[in-house]
Amino acid sequence: MATVATGPSSERLSSFNPATGELIASVPIHTGAEVDAVVARARIAAQTWGTRSFEARSEELTAFRKALAAHADELADLIHRENGKPELEALTEVMMALGHVQHATGRAETAMEPRRVSAGLLANYRATISYHPLGVIGVIGPWNYPLFTPMGSIAYALAAGNAVVWKPSELTPLVAVRVAEIAAKTFALPDLLQVVTGAGSTGAALARSAVDKVAFTGSAATGKRVMMAAAERLTPVLLELGGKDPMIIADDADVEKAAEACVYGALTNTGQACISVERVYVADALHDRFVTAVVDEVRKLKVGGDDGHLGAMTSAAQVAIVKDHLEDAVAKGAKVHTGGPDAISGNYIQPTVLTGVDHRMKVMSDETFGPVIPIQRVASLDEAVQLANDTTYGLGSSVFAGKAARSIAKRLRAGMTSINSVMGFAGIPSLPFGGIGDSGFGRIHGDEGIREFTRIKSTAEQVMSIPMNMMSFRQPKNMPKQIRGMIKQLYGEGVVAKAGDFLRKLRG
Numbered sequence: 001m002a003t004v005a006t007g008p009s010s011e012r013l014s015s016f017n018p019a020t021g022e023l024i025a026s027v028p029i030h031t032g033a034e035v036d037a038v039v040a041r042a043r044i045a046a047q048t049w050g051t052r053s054f055e056a057r058s059e060e061l062t063a064f065r066k067a068l069a070a071h072a073d074e075l076a077d078l079i080h081r082e083n084g085k086p087e088l089e090a091l092t093e094v095m096m097a098l099g100h101v102q103h104a105t106g107r108a109e110t111a112m113e114p115r116r117v118s119a120g121l122l123a124n125y126r127a128t129i130s131y132h133p134l135g136v137i138g139v140i141g142p143w144n145y146p147l148f149t150p151m152g153s154i155a156y157a158l159a160a161g162n163a164v165v166w167k168p169s170e171l172t173p174l175v176a177v178r179v180a181e182i183a184a185k186t187f188a189l190p191d192l193l194q195v196v197t198g199a200g201s202t203g204a205a206l207a208r209s210a211v212d213k214v215a216f217t218g219s220a221a222t223g224k225r226v227m228m229a230a231a232e233r234l235t236p237v238l239l240e241l242g243g244k245d246p247m248i249i250a251d252d253a254d255v256e257k258a259a260e261a262c263v264y265g266a267l268t269n270t271g272q273a274c275i276s277v278e279r280v281y282v283a284d285a286l287h288d289r290f291v292t293a294v295v296d297e298v299r300k301l302k303v304g305g306d307d308g309h310l311g312a313m314t315s316a317a318q319v320a321i322v323k324d325h326l327e328d329a330v331a332k333g334a335k336v337h338t339g340g341p342d343a344i345s346g347n348y349i350q351p352t353v354l355t356g357v358d359h360r361m362k363v364m365s366d367e368t369f370g371p372v373i374p375i376q377r378v379a380s381l382d383e384a385v386q387l388a389n390d391t392t393y394g395l396g397s398s399v400f401a402g403k404a405a406r407s408i409a410k411r412l413r414a415g416m417t418s419i420n421s422v423m424g425f426a427g428i429p430s431l432p433f434g435g436i437g438d439s440g441f442g443r444i445h446g447d448e449g450i451r452e453f454t455r456i457k458s459t460a461e462q463v464m465s466i467p468m469n470m471m472s473f474r475q476p477k478n479m480p481k482q483i484r485g486m487i488k489q490l491y492g493e494g495v496v497a498k499a500g501d502f503l504r505k506l507r508g
């Protein structure tokens with residue numbers, strides 16, 4: 001829970017612990033003018049950082065990673081207190097974020113290595129593609145993974161040679177402020193990674209500012225607003241939005257393993273993950289055994305307390321959405337096996353297993369973002385795939401199956417799929433992460449995630465002259481005839497000659 005003070009810019013944003021309601025600290029609400037000034041300072045840092053060698057950048061990023069690792073307990077404690085997740089999950093988040101800093105640092109040079117490509121018909125040219133930093137990247141983050149998620153953009157943007165201005169969620173600003181303090185002490189350029197704080201209006205100011213790209217993570221509705229604000233300057237955007245990730249269990253799946261993974265995938269972070277398992281389709285033959293296994297597993301979990309598996313929900317607003325989805329499902333005939341709409345107390349929701357669900361229910365169509373496992377029985381794999389793809393989202397997905405696993409995975413319309421596991425793709429830093437449709441576009445992580453924060457430059461260098469110079473008005477009289485011959489030979493029927501061979505023939 002956090003409140004945003006209204007009034008002049010001297011007022012502040014308070015961050016509260018959602019488990020206890022305790023005020024943790026407050027941060028400034030940055031105005032548009034303040035955001036612009038921060039971006040201007042970042043631009044100066046970017047000009048130096050972008051011209052440094054990969055080796056020099058790698059040295060500083062490694063020092064930054066080590067400094068963050070040295071503060072791991074403090075960062076995890078802030079995440080735990082601001083977001084409400086248990087300490088174990090907060091520490092895991094810090095570890096995963098550090099993994100991305102390390103990966104991006106190590107891969108940047110390779111991912112941005114200039115590539116020589118075929119010059120095609122212009123065989124006397126040397127054709128090269130090279131990658132260059134964009135300048136300043138605005139990163140707007142969510143509250144559910146307040147460090148890991150933004151770091152998936154920040155680390156890659158920095159490693160690619162950019163400066164970063166980060167606007168964390170108003171529900172979890174403190175961890176970002178602490179990371180920025182550590183960055184200012186570690187990097188030789190103190191403005192390389194800066195944080196601006198505030199609610200939507202500060203985010204909107206960043207999207208409208210003179211940044212060279214906006215990397216946004218949050219809801220689809222806000223993503224559209226960010227894209228509209230960025231359009232004012234034609235600033236490119238990367239959108240990591242929500243999801244309604246399906247899980248398919250085929251009739252030859254290992255029921256116990258599938259149930260264990262399903263429960264973790266749906267309930268980790270109290271179900272507040274963009275790649276949470278949000279709906280499950282189970283083959284008829286396995287349905288009852290699977291439901292029993294899931295319910296048994298869920299009953300072993302503890303909600304709240306220092307050793308709890310599930311923490312407090314981060315905001316009362318999210319609790320209200322989950323309650324609404326559960327009430328809607330029950331009203332439309334879903335059966336509650338554990339939890340349910342009445343098992344909600346303050347910001348704590350008992351994990352809920354539902355069966356007898358269908359796509360008329362919000363719990364199967366809208367992002368629930370809470371500790372809910374709705375399980376639907378399916379008559380065939382075709383039906384499972386059709387239902388899994390019946391969504392405007394397309395972020396993650398998972399399949400538990402024997403021999404058909406890969407072919408099912410291939411048919412899922414999603415940015416990422418785990419086979420015989422959940423969320424596996426998020427733990428592998430070399431795999432690009434992102435979605436399609438209402439889940440957004442662009443990719444973080446992997447080499448694609450590094451190149452996402454670069455501009456592509458194409459260079460065509462003429463390395464030798466040839467008699468037939470197409471880039472000139474000085475052409476022989478018979479040029480039309482030669483061109484006709486070329487069209488026939490290069491692109492007409494029955495032709496096998498490659499452009500280069502043809503040109504060599506012309507050259508004699």
Ligand code: NAD
Nearest residue numbers: 141142143168169199200203204218219222240241242274
């Ligand atoms: P949100 O859209 O409410 O807010 C996200 C951020 O945008 C916050 O920092 C907020 O202050 C800022 N913001 C709000 N209005 C703005 C505006 N007009 N212009 C610019 N910025 C603005 O999302 P949330 O509730 O913080 O996060 C939950 C959502 O994020 C879920 O839908 C979840 O699925 C998604 N998410 C996606 C990923 C991913 O990688 N795809 C990861 C984590 C979360």
